[in-house]
Amino acid sequence: MKIVVLDGYTLNPGDIDWNGFKKLGELVCYDRTTTKKEETAKIIDRIADADAVITNKTPITREILDSKPKVKYIGVLATGYNVVDVDAAREKGVVVTNIPTYGTTAVAQFVFAHLLEFCHHVAHHAETVKNGRWAKSEDFCYWDYPLIELAGKTMGIIGFGRIGQTVAGIAVAFGMKVLAYDEYVDKSRETDSIKYASLDDALAKSDVISLHVPLFDSTRGLINKSTIARMKDGVIIINTSRGPLVVEEDMVEALESGKVAGFGSDVVEVEPIAPDNKLPRTRNCHITPHIAWAPKEARIRLMNIAVDNLAAFAKGSPVNVVNK
Numbered sequence: 001m002k003i004v005v006l007d008g009y010t011l012n013p014g015d016i017d018w019n020g021f022k023k024l025g026e027l028v029c030y031d032r033t034t035t036k037k038e039e040t041a042k043i044i045d046r047i048a049d050a051d052a053v054i055t056n057k058t059p060i061t062r063e064i065l066d067s068k069p070k071v072k073y074i075g076v077l078a079t080g081y082n083v084v085d086v087d088a089a090r091e092k093g094v095v096v097t098n099i100p101t102y103g104t105t106a107v108a109q110f111v112f113a114h115l116l117e118f119c120h121h122v123a124h125h126a127e128t129v130k131n132g133r134w135a136k137s138e139d140f141c142y143w144d145y146p147l148i149e150l151a152g153k154t155m156g157i158i159g160f161g162r163i164g165q166t167v168a169g170i171a172v173a174f175g176m177k178v179l180a181y182d183e184y185v186d187k188s189r190e191t192d193s194i195k196y197a198s199l200d201d202a203l204a205k206s207d208v209i210s211l212h213v214p215l216f217d218s219t220r221g222l223i224n225k226s227t228i229a230r231m232k233d234g235v236i237i238i239n240t241s242r243g244p245l246v247v248e249e250d251m252v253e254a255l256e257s258g259k260v261a262g263f264g265s266d267v268v269e270v271e272p273i274a275p276d277n278k279l280p281r282t283r284n285c286h287i288t289p290h291i292a293w294a295p296k297e298a299r300i301r302l303m304n305i306a307v308d309n310l311a312a313f314a315k316g317s318p319v320n321v322v323n324k
């Protein structure tokens with residue numbers, strides 16, 4: 001079996017190994033190919049004689065699958081699999097798998113890295129101390145932003161799946177109440193502190209909103225001018241799911257007006273971010289370069305599951321298939 005990894009660098013910049021895949025076949029591993037859907041020729045050329053294609057963010061479009069590559073298997077090195085046209089793959093009998101659970105705890109932890117930055121601005125205050133301001137201060141303390149205590153506040157979790165539920169557990173540990181919105185309701189997940197709510201209620205009653213729905217047509221643009229208008233003034237929004245869940249120009253406007261007091265996002269509509277994207281230069285907006293998934297512990301789990309997925313496919317009983 002010939003296995004082509006189209007963009008292996010972000011999973012493994014050199015601190016873990018590809019040996020699991022090497023045991024399954026002949027491995028060709030490119031650090032990167034392209035993230036642009038238009039650059040199909042380069043992608044087609046690289047996968048032309050591959051039996052199995054492994055991609056993280058290199059798009060596999062209908063046009064690519066129509067070019068009649070030999071490929072029978074596409075392994076996505078991520079939870080979100082919107083880079084692959086799964087309908088086109090299904091029609092052509094190509095199995096597509098994802099990695100459902102490797103990053104749940106890492107992403108949930110990262111939600112709070114963003115949130116706590118808005119609560120305390122640790123890096124900013126440490127910088128002022130480094131620059132000598134505390135040593136010259138008349139008072140024993142000072143702060144440059146309102147400091148926020150989370151206990152007693154409400155977090156709206158939009159998408160109460162694996163990551164959403166893990167975020168809820170941490171929020172409760174901080175003393176928060178949780179309003180969970182999901183299209184599937186499982187009342188057994190409710191506790192004294194965690195209750196299901198309608199989307200409207202979760203948006204309207206939350207001090208913090210954390211996005212965990214996948215990117216589907218039904219969720220694209222979910223956070224827009226009109227849904228933001230229904231939120232509390234001064235809401236903090238965290239997006240660690242997918243950039244296009246948020247209409248970016250509406251978010252810029254809401255941050256500039258102060259309606260949204262903080263937007264922490266690990267993802268943007270176009271990645272890598274476009275040089276003229278206004279978000280990073282908008283007040284109270286912190287954008288990180290899609291790193292929630294990337295602690296080494298999580299990447300090792302991801303690599304092991306990706307290898308297991310391909311091994312299961314090779315044995316004729318594929319697992320983690322997203323286009324049945």
Ligand code: NAD
Pocket residue numbers: 079080100101103104107158159160161162163164181182183184212213214215216218219240241242266267290291292293294
């Ligand atoms: P999951 O499938 O366990 O949970 C998603 C939840 O969303 C499910 O409960 C589902 O019922 C719900 N849902 C789907 N469509 C909905 C809709 N239209 N309305 C309401 N609810 C809807 O997925 P997960 O493991 O929690 O991951 C969530 C997302 O996080 C992934 O899709 C991926 O995009 C993103 N992610 C980001 C990173 C990162 O590094 N930033 C890493 C891993 C995952």
